[in-house]
Amino acid sequence: xxxxxxxxxxxxxxxxxxxxxxxxxxxxxxxxxxxxxxxxxxxxxxxxxxxxxxxxxxxxxxxxxxxxxxxxxxxxxxxxxxxxxxxxxxxxxxxxxxxxxxxxxxxxxxxxxxxxxxxxxxxxxxxxxxxxxxxxxxxxxxxxxxxxxxxxxxxxxxxxxxxxxxxxxxxxxxxxxxxxxxxxxxxxxxxxxxxxxxxxxxxxxxxxxxxxxxxxxxxxxxxxxxx
Amino acid sequence: xxxxxxxxxxxxxxxxxxxxxxxxxxxxxxxxxxxxxxxxxxxxxxxxxxxxxxxxxxxxxxxxxxxxxxxxxxxxxxxxxxxxxxxxxxxxxxxxxxxxxxxxxxxxxxxxxxxxxxxxxxxxxxxxxxxxxxxxxxxxxxxxxxxxxxxxxxxxxxxxxxxxxxxxxxxxxxxxxxxxxxxxxxxxxxxxxxxxxxxxxxxxxxxxxxxxxxxxxxxxxxxxxx
Numbered sequence: 001x002x003x004x005x006x007x008x009x010x011x012x013x014x015x016x017x018x019x020x021x022x023x024x025x026x027x028x029x030x031x032x033x034x035x036x037x038x039x040x041x042x043x044x045x046x047x048x049x050x051x052x053x054x055x056x057x058x059x060x061x062x063x064x065x066x067x068x069x070x071x072x073x074x075x076x077x078x079x080x081x082x083x084x085x086x087x088x089x090x091x092x093x094x095x096x097x098x099x100x101x102x103x104x105x106x107x108x109x110x111x112x113x114x115x116x117x118x119x120x121x122x123x124x125x126x127x128x129x130x131x132x133x134x135x136x137x138x139x140x141x142x143x144x145x146x147x148x149x150x151x152x153x154x155x156x157x158x159x160x161x162x163x164x165x166x167x168x169x170x171x172x173x174x175x176x177x178x179x180x181x182x183x184x185x186x187x188x189x190x191x192x193x194x195x196x197x198x199x200x201x202x203x204x205x206x207x208x209x210x211x212x213x214x215x216x217x218x219x220x221x222x223x224x225x226x227x
Numbered sequence: 228x229x230x231x232x233x234x235x236x237x238x239x240x241x242x243x244x245x246x247x248x249x250x251x252x253x254x255x256x257x258x259x260x261x262x263x264x265x266x267x268x269x270x271x272x273x274x275x276x277x278x279x280x281x282x283x284x285x286x287x288x289x290x291x292x293x294x295x296x297x298x299x300x301x302x303x304x305x306x307x308x309x310x311x312x313x314x315x316x317x318x319x320x321x322x323x324x325x326x327x328x329x330x331x332x333x334x335x336x337x338x339x340x341x342x343x344x345x346x347x348x349x350x351x352x353x354x355x356x357x358x359x360x361x362x363x364x365x366x367x368x369x370x371x372x373x374x375x376x377x378x379x380x381x382x383x384x385x386x387x388x389x390x391x392x393x394x395x396x397x398x399x400x401x402x403x404x405x406x407x408x409x410x411x412x413x414x415x416x417x418x419x420x421x422x423x424x425x426x427x428x429x430x431x432x433x434x435x436x437x438x439x440x441x442x443x444x445x446x447x448x449x450x451x452x453x
Contacts, residue, residue, distance in 0.1 A: 027286045027323075028309045030302075053323075055362075080364040081309070091362045100363040103285065104327030104370030111324040123373045124331065127350075127404035130365065172303035172320060173286050180324040207322070223302045 004166040005195060005216045012036065012189050012217045013043035016154055020045060023110065023152035023181040024052040024062060028081055031174030033158035033191045034061040035219040040156070046070035051110070051152060053103065053177060055079035055087035066090060075150070077103035102130065107180055109150035114183025114212075119148045155185030159208070159216075162192035163199075166213025167206045174224070175207065182212040191219040231440035238432035240413035246381055248273040250339065250411045254280050258336035261285065261371055263353075264308035267339040267381050276315075283335060285367045287326045290318025307367065327367070331374040338375035340368065342382050342407075344397045347423040347444040349407045351380060352399035365402075372403035384412035384441060391443035393417065393424060414438060418449055425449040 006012045013036075016022075022040070026032025032052075041064060048071045055076055056063030063086040065071060074096060079087050090096040101109070102124050112120055121144035125131045135146040157178045159168040168190060170178060182188045195218045229237070241249060243266050251273035254260060261283045262268050271293065274280045282291040284306045291306060292313035299313075306312045314320075321329070329335070342353040351372055354365045372378055382392055393410065409427075410417045415438055416427040427449050429438060439446050 028305065030305050030309075078364045078366040079362045088362065098362055100365055102365050102369040103323075103367035104331050104374070107323040107327045108331070111328075122331065124370045124403075126373065128369060128401045130369065170320075170322075172301055172314070173284070173288055173305055174303040175320055175322050176286050177323045179322040225302075 003164045004210070004213060005162075005164050005218070009035070009039040009042070009217065012215050013039045015187070016040065016043055016045045018045055019047045020153040021049045021051065021151070023155040023177075023185050024050055025155070025157045025176065025178035025181050026062075027053050027173065027176040029057055029061060030224055031158050031170070031176045031178055032061055033156045035221060036156040036158075036189055036191045036217070037061050037065050041065055041068055044070075047072050049073045049075065051075040051106070051150060051181075053077050053106070054081045055084050057081050058083045059086060063087065066096065069095065071096060073097040073099065075099045075101055075106070077101055077106050100130065105147050106150070107177065109147055110152075110177075110180045110184040113149040113151035114180065117149060119146050121145065122147055150184065152181065152185035153187065155181040155188040157182050157188060157190045159190050159192040161194045161196050161201060162190055162213075162216045163196050163201055163210070164216075165198060166190065166208075166210035166216055167201050168192070168208035168213065169201060169205060170207055179208045182208050188213050188215075190216045192216055193220050231434075231437040234432065234434055234437035235441065238430050240384075240430060242413070244269060246411050246413055249416065250379065250381055254337065256280060259283060259289075259334065261330065261335055261338045261375065263338070263340040263368070263371065264366075265341045267341055268306070268308060270339055270381070283326075283329070284312070285326050285330060285371070287321045287323060288312070288314065288318065289321065289329075290315045292318070327370055330367070330370050333374060333376050335375045337377045337379060338371045339379050339381055340371065342380045342392065342402075343399050344392050344394050345380050345382070345407050345410050345419070346394050346397045347419065348396075349405040349419045350397050351378070351402045351407050352397040353402045355400045357399075368402050372406050377408050378406050379409045379411060380407050381411045384414040389441070391441060394443045414441070417446070423447070
């Protein structure tokens with residue numbers, strides 16, 4: 001019997017190694033798997049590269065992980081949310097490397113990783129300083145740059161409902177980066193508000209099929225706070 | 228005859244909200260539209276619901292509605308500016324890769340962005356004013372600017388210190404090259420054409436000469452309106 005549901009945070013975090021590339025879902029704090037991030041802090045892996053749209057708010061969730069000093073590099077489109085105090089300080093002190101990536105390029109680089117596409121051409125960022133050092137090619141009269149796939153060793157994902165096969169649904173705009181990150185990592189770990197029986201999810205409404213998911217932890221935390 | 232300065236002093240520039248309304252009046256029913264964070268978001272307030280314009284938010288919402296009543300907030304539903312919003316009837320959600328595939332695939336009819344500068348060749352600079360001030364943060368601006376077939380910019384005509392934001396070449400870091408189609412400012416509506424900036428209309432009392440006086444790049448009147 002396939003059962004991807006794990007009983008403890010330690011079980012969920014087992015095997016994450018130093019130097020791992022960790023994809024973390026969420027847009028701001030919505031859809032950001034804060035319980036798993038806390039679990040990663042307690043697990044202790046260091047020298048991490050984190051891929052996330054933002055860089056954390058206040059001192060919780062992603063910001064708390066950055067504050068441990070165990071993140072070497074962040075790949076991010078917008079490290080400037082309402083209260084990015086921890087990131088700003090680390091960045092100004094030169095203690096964290098930032099790779100600023102256009103949001104769509106970041107999503108597509110992970111989609112490509114999940115789909116077996118090593119690199120792709122895009123017009124996004126052509127002629128800007130974010131194109132520096134990238135191969136450029138003209139195709140049918142338009143300029144494009146080559147962007148590389150962005151695979152993760154680990155993805156931390158927040159879902160709304162999950163079953164024991166790892167089939168997932170999401171809630172409203174909390175879907176955001178979570179499904180694409182689930183496809184792009186070797187080890188996809190999910191925190192979910194609800195666990196349901198196999199067969200309870202309408203197959204027409206499953207967003208992430210269980211093939212992309214390795215571990216599911218039940219974290220019924222209630223409602224997120226916006227920022 | 229009045230000098231350019233006297234003419235400018237005598238006319239009434241539009242407020243931010245009035246620019247948003249002026250722009251909203253030009254969006255026809257049936258368009259799919261992404262509004263950039265900040266001032267462009269106000270455009271939605273001036274499109275009446277009976278004129279069916281579908282707003283997209285790049286964090287995965289198609290059919291975004293206005294802010295919710297305080298007692299009806301869905302705490303999982305925010306826009307790209309991270310404010311609570313609603314989903315209008317017929318709306319749908321998608322994940323980030325699909326949302327940006329929609330944008331980058333050229334499926335939207337219109338994107339409205341704010342900007343620091345727009346150049347007469349359609350270049351836009353809207354994400355960074357210098358190379359060192361703080362950590363670079365681009366968000367979805369480059370994807371929207373490069374991917375949407377029709378990009379309109381909503382901005383003040385000049386900076387607070389009076390420098391023109393319509394320029395021959397952008398001095399700030401570029402967001403995208405050759406993409407802006409039209410600019411709505413507090414003084415005028417200006418098309419970007421192969422021959423440079425062409426003024427469609429101006430606030431009452433303003434003359435082309437007076438507008439040119441506060442504009443770095445050369446202006447001409449658009450040959451025919453629409």
